[in-house]
Amino acid sequence: MPLLLLLPVFLLLLLALGLLLWPLGLWQRYRHGRSRRRAWPWMILLNLGLLAVALLLFVVGAWVGGRWIDAALPNAMLGLLAGGMVGVLGLALTRFEQGIDAIHFTSPPWLVLALTLLVALRALLGAWQAWHRGWVGEAATLPWPWLEGYGSLLAMGGLLLGYHLAYSAGLHLRVRRHARRVGMRR
Structure with missing residues (x-):
């Protein structure tokens, strides 16, 4: 006992x-x-495959969650679209260093910081909303009504998933193109 x-x-x-x-x-x-990393083709491909599975589960989860959460699927899709655009922008701003046997890349530090802060701020907002609901007994009102609901959590998840999926897909294409140019195996 x-x-x-x-x-x-x-x-x-x-x-x-x-x-x-x-x-x-x-x-x-x-x-x-924000560190300089070597682009390992097998690791990028594995990451891309796992992100594709995560995308499928995310969309199915948003579709099922739409039964209880207002506009769950549209919020998730808008987040995925915005994340894909941020991923393409991040890939365009990434610095690549091509060597004979490898390619190295460095993501833009300000974009990494912005995404990290976005996650931290959304988590803090969720904690504050939970505290307010538990302490005061009612939902907190925010100046941006779309942040109050659970759909914004799906939009945030879609943003991060879309970013990493677009970034990994672009990185995979860049590494394949580099491998063909120098005659390496994929």
């Missing part, structure tokens, strides 16, 4: 640890995102 009493304490400590490590995780994501 005393072990069962320790379970809530353990869960609270785990939650506190996650909240304390979250800024470190965001900082690491930013540092990794």
